[in-house]
Amino acid sequence: MRAFEYREPDNLEEVLSLLHDHGEDAKIIAGGTALVIMLNQRLIMPSYLISLRKLAGLNSVDSADGALQLGALVTHREMETSPVIRDQIPVLAETFRQVATLRIRNMATVGGTLAHADPSQDSPVTLMALDARVGLSSSGGSREVPLDEFFTDYYETVLQPDELLTHVQVPLPKPHTGSIYLKFLPKTEDDYATVGVAASVEIEPSSQLCRECRIVLGGVAPTPLRVKEAEALLSGQKLAPELLHKAASVVQEHTDPISDSRGAADYKREMAGVCVRRALEQAWQRALTESP
Amino acid sequence: MTHTIRLNVNGKEHTVEVPSRRLLIDCLRYDLGLTGTKEGCSVGVCGACTVLMDGKPISSCLALALFADGKEIVTVEGLAREDRLDRVQQAFIDYGGFQCGICTPGMVVTAKALLDENPDPTVDEIKEWMMGNLCRCTGYYKIIESIQGATALEPGGE
Numbered sequence: 001m002r003a004f005e006y007r008e009p010d011n012l013e014e015v016l017s018l019l020h021d022h023g024e025d026a027k028i029i030a031g032g033t034a035l036v037i038m039l040n041q042r043l044i045m046p047s048y049l050i051s052l053r054k055l056a057g058l059n060s061v062d063s064a065d066g067a068l069q070l071g072a073l074v075t076h077r078e079m080e081t082s083p084v085i086r087d088q089i090p091v092l093a094e095t096f097r098q099v100a101t102l103r104i105r106n107m108a109t110v111g112g113t114l115a116h117a118d119p120s121q122d123s124p125v126t127l128m129a130l131d132a133r134v135g136l137s138s139s140g141g142s143r144e145v146p147l148d149e150f151f152t153d154y155y156e157t158v159l160q161p162d163e164l165l166t167h168v169q170v171p172l173p174k175p176h177t178g179s180i181y182l183k184f185l186p187k188t189e190d191d192y193a194t195v196g197v198a199a200s201v202e203i204e205p206s207s208q209l210c211r212e213c214r215i216v217l218g219g220v221a222p223t224p225l226r227v228k229e230a231e232a233l234l235s236g237q238k239l240a241p242e243l244l245h246k247a248a249s250v251v252q253e254h255t256d257p258i259s260d261s262r263g264a265a266d267y268k269r270e271m272a273g274v275c276v277r278r279a280l281e282q283a284w285q286r287a288l289t290e291s292p
Numbered sequence: 293m294t295h296t297i298r299l300n301v302n303g304k305e306h307t308v309e310v311p312s313r314r315l316l317i318d319c320l321r322y323d324l325g326l327t328g329t330k331e332g333c334s335v336g337v338c339g340a341c342t343v344l345m346d347g348k349p350i351s352s353c354l355a356l357a358l359f360a361d362g363k364e365i366v367t368v369e370g371l372a373r374e375d376r377l378d379r380v381q382q383a384f385i386d387y388g389g390f391q392c393g394i395c396t397p398g399m400v401v402t403a404k405a406l407l408d409e410n411p412d413p414t415v416d417e418i419k420e421w422m423m424g425n426l427c428r429c430t431g432y433y434k435i436i437e438s439i440q441g442a443t444a445l446e447p448g449g450e
């Protein structure tokens with residue numbers, strides 16, 4: 001690991017002013033689970049490391065205005081165990097619980113997993129299916145970006161070098177909505193997904209037709225992949241096997257997986273179809289049982 | 293680019309001068325001479341380097357030493373009280389929970405944190421908690437038996 005200057009500001013203004021002064025040459029460190037490996041392997045060699053460890057105010061889960069606001073420093077383990085999240089958006093707790101192992105979840109943060117932008121990660125997929133938005137701040141001001149406009153490529157996002165991800169806003173699911181995250185793991189349970197699928201389905205309770213849905217995949221493209229063409233197929237329709245097959249094949253056409261240790265590209269594309277069908281079916285079931 | 297950190301390791305306060313890039317595992321092993329904690333994969337996967345930070349298991353290979361400033365760290369050296377082994381250590385002996393022993397410091401520390409949080413875990417809860425601690429020797433069944441066995445012993449030793 002190359003030597004670097006280490007700073008540990010306890011307030012946001014100072015973090016942002018350090019980023020303003022050293023942006024290109026600085027890296028933020030939150031949980032460190034991704035960054036320390038990259039530093040150790042000399043994939044990155046920043047001159048400054050700005051630690052968020054002492055920064056107050058970004059580590060709570062708050063409920064307001066029909067949404068949950070997640071501070072960037074909330075850990076994966078807190079997301080998994082938070083009573084508010086388990087109660088209000090259970091699929092989020094279920095997703096974070098499937099990330100890596102307890103040791104990683106104790107350190108890894110919500111902001112870190114989004115800014116890291118590895119398309120094989122789990123929680124960005126579910127957060128995108130829930131229509132989450134991220135809050136970004138720099139010394140010049142703040143902006144909010146819908147998560148489906150946040151990722152741009154493998155490990156790339158719209159975050160500017162002087163910007164900090166401060167929070168994530170997740171709207172509470174509408175009534176009669178069912179959501180699920182399926183992680184396809186052909187090897188071990190602590191692995192990254194070969195394919196991950198998040199599906200969210202809102203139904204019209206009397207007719208049981210699909211009002212709106214979201215389909216997002218991980219591990220099959222350079223970024224988490226939302227397939228609006230498949231979503232459109234489902235809206236106004238009733239759950240039927242042929243419909244699910246049609247949606248799955250539209251999804252498959254949009255995937256662009258690479259062959260790696262977690263599977264050949266063809267295999268991932270095939271499994272993406274299988275997982276989308278299963279995820280939609282289960283989300284739909286959940287939506288039905290949600291209905292009073 | 294050195295920093296002075298203060299950390300409590302196994303109940304003892306230490307003040308250490310470390311370069312910013314020092315990893316916690318190296319601080320424990322080389323600066324403090326606590327070589328019980330082992331390094332396996334160096335990328336957070338194997339669990340050999342597990343220590344507790346404020347009671348929570350973490351990979352010390354993924355943490356900067358600076359992260360331990362002001363924190364309480366427990367390593368395998370901190371489990372026994374004088375000549376009494378912790379019940380988890382005793383149970384690993386009684387139930388054959390190790391062979392070569394390289395994974396054992398991480399295993400017992402992780403298991404201790406489990407029993408501190410959940411004194412009577414089910415087999416599924418043990419498996420889920422211990423999932424990230426890899427063992428090449430035992431086939432895991434003896435480890436699960438050891439942790440179940442430990443629940444029957446008095447906390448703090450037997």
Ligand SMILES: Cc1cc2nc3c(=O)[nH]c(=O)nc-3n(C[C@H](O)[C@H](O)[C@H](O)COP(=O)(O)OP(=O)(O)OC[C@H]3O[C@@H](n4cnc5c(N)ncnc54)[C@H](O)[C@@H]3O)c2cc1C
Pocket residue numbers: 027028029030031032033034035036072098099100101104107108109110111112113114115116120121122123159163164165166190191192193335336337
């Ligand atoms: C062994 C192992 C197994 C894993 N398995 C899985 C898995 O199964 N599923 C999964 O989804 N993920 C997995 N991961 C990845 C894990 O999710 C990420 O490492 C973690 O979420 C990163 O969060 P962090 O807080 O540790 O970020 P850090 O490592 O601190 O930072 C990661 C990146 O984000 C930037 N950053 C961090 N916080 C902010 C912020 N607030 N604003 C702007 N930039 C920021 C940093 O500069 C850095 O570039 C695994 C990681 C390891 C080491």
Ligand code: FES
Pocket residue numbers: 330331332333334335336337338339340341342351352353354
């Ligand atoms: S050496 Fe740290 S987890 Fe393997």
Ligand code: FES
Pocket residue numbers: 389390391392393394395396426427428429430
């Ligand atoms: S006892 Fe040898 S690796 Fe576990």
